[in-house]
Amino acid sequence: MSEPVQTPPTFPRRIFSGIQPSGGLTLGNYLGALKRFVEKQDEGIETIYCLVDMHAITVWQDPVKLRQQTREAAAGFIAAGIDPRRSILFNQSQVTAHVELAWIFNCIARMGWMSRMTQFKDKAGKNSENVSLGLFAYPSLMAADIMAYKATDVPVGEDQKQHLELCRDIAIKFNNDYKVDYFPIVEPLIEGVATRVMSLRDGTKKMSKSDPSDQSRINLTDDADMIANKIRKAKTDTDPLPDSVEGLKDRPEARNLVNIYAALADLAPAKVIQDFAGAQFGTFKPALAELAVAKLSPITGEMTRLMKDPAEIDRILGKGADQADAIARPIVDKVYDIVGMIRSRQV
Numbered sequence: 001m002s003e004p005v006q007t008p009p010t011f012p013r014r015i016f017s018g019i020q021p022s023g024g025l026t027l028g029n030y031l032g033a034l035k036r037f038v039e040k041q042d043e044g045i046e047t048i049y050c051l052v053d054m055h056a057i058t059v060w061q062d063p064v065k066l067r068q069q070t071r072e073a074a075a076g077f078i079a080a081g082i083d084p085r086r087s088i089l090f091n092q093s094q095v096t097a098h099v100e101l102a103w104i105f106n107c108i109a110r111m112g113w114m115s116r117m118t119q120f121k122d123k124a125g126k127n128s129e130n131v132s133l134g135l136f137a138y139p140s141l142m143a144a145d146i147m148a149y150k151a152t153d154v155p156v157g158e159d160q161k162q163h164l165e166l167c168r169d170i171a172i173k174f175n176n177d178y179k180v181d182y183f184p185i186v187e188p189l190i191e192g193v194a195t196r197v198m199s200l201r202d203g204t205k206k207m208s209k210s211d212p213s214d215q216s217r218i219n220l221t222d223d224a225d226m227i228a229n230k231i232r233k234a235k236t237d238t239d240p241l242p243d244s245v246e247g248l249k250d251r252p253e254a255r256n257l258v259n260i261y262a263a264l265a266d267l268a269p270a271k272v273i274q275d276f277a278g279a280q281f282g283t284f285k286p287a288l289a290e291l292a293v294a295k296l297s298p299i300t301g302e303m304t305r306l307m308k309d310p311a312e313i314d315r316i317l318g319k320g321a322d323q324a325d326a327i328a329r330p331i332v333d334k335v336y337d338i339v340g341m342i343r344s345r346q347v
């Protein structure tokens with residue numbers, strides 16, 4: 001007799017994503033992640049968003065600044081449209097299920113898998129002997145962040161694609177090793193024209209909050225003059241804008257500015273090129289600066305207002321952590337059971 005065919009379980013759709021409070025939020029974080037987080041919330045799917053402070057300390061963080069940056073990031077989320085009544089918003093360290101599951105995943109993930117992570121190689125550079133063990137294990141904690149909620153969909157920028165593939169590998173290996181269908185296999189949601197916003201100083205490098213040059217990025221806390229000034233000074237070539245997107249192929253800086261414009265205006269890059277075909281940067285940059293200020297100023301203003309009441313931000317994060325814990329705790333407790341740990345304390 002043939003074996004009965006097992007249909008894999010279906011998992012309810014749940015969205016999880018996070019941002020490190022390792023500096024101020026950038027335009028890259030906004031267009032590649034935050035703006036998308038708001039769209040997902042507005043689609044009515046359950047959304048869980050996390051300020052991943054445990055990830056942030058994989059690189060040294062000043063404790064006073066870390067607290068400040070975490071509150072500022074929370075303010076950025078809310079100002080950008082995350083509604084704590086409709087999404088769960090919290091900081092990672094308040095929900096211990098993340099690190100507990102990360103340890104178990106450290107025992108599932110293979111050294112070879114981790115060694116292939118390009119973000120580790122980029123961040124460690126020539127100094128790999130001297131970076132923290134946490135930086136190496138970062139993708140395992142990221143997999144735990146997602147799997148602690150059995151999240152099915154993870155909106156991220158392009159740079160996180162490899163980490164999500166690793167998350168899938170860990171979930172598959174866990175399910176196989178323990179002969180269970182316990183964890184879903186996540187789908188990365190890498191969508192839109194701004195999945196990789198590049199540095200304003202070098203169109204081949206990702207815009208990053210930890211880049212030593214503040215001129216390389218637009219921060220969500222920058223005022224209108226700073227935004228306009230950074231865009232005016234952004235590196236470009238000397239040619240006018242082409243009349244088709246193909247003409248941007250070998251022009252990384254020009255392509256970056258066109259993509260930023262398109263993402264901010266919710267237009268296709270082809271439409272932006274159609275509107276600005278043949279324009280010099282002397283014309284395009286002021287238009288981009290005007291658009292960026294119009295889109296970002298309301299967020300900056302709201303962030304400034306929210307930051308005046310840090311106790312309220314802490315209250316929102318605490319309430320979100322309670323809600324997150326209520327989902328993650330039973331999921332991680334069941335993992336202990338699956339792997340064979342005795343859990344006999346009376347609580």
Ligand code: AQP
Pocket residue numbers: 018019020021022023026028029031032033155156157158159160194195196197198206207208209210211
């Ligand atoms: N330049 C970018 N373009 C598009 N998306 C981006 N993201 C980050 N930079 C860009 C997306 O933002 C989310 C949160 O990222 P993160 O802060 O957790 O870590 P990161 O990707 O390492 O971002 P940074 O700014 O480069 O941080 P540092 O400098 O601290 O390492 C992710 O979805 C990411 O894809």
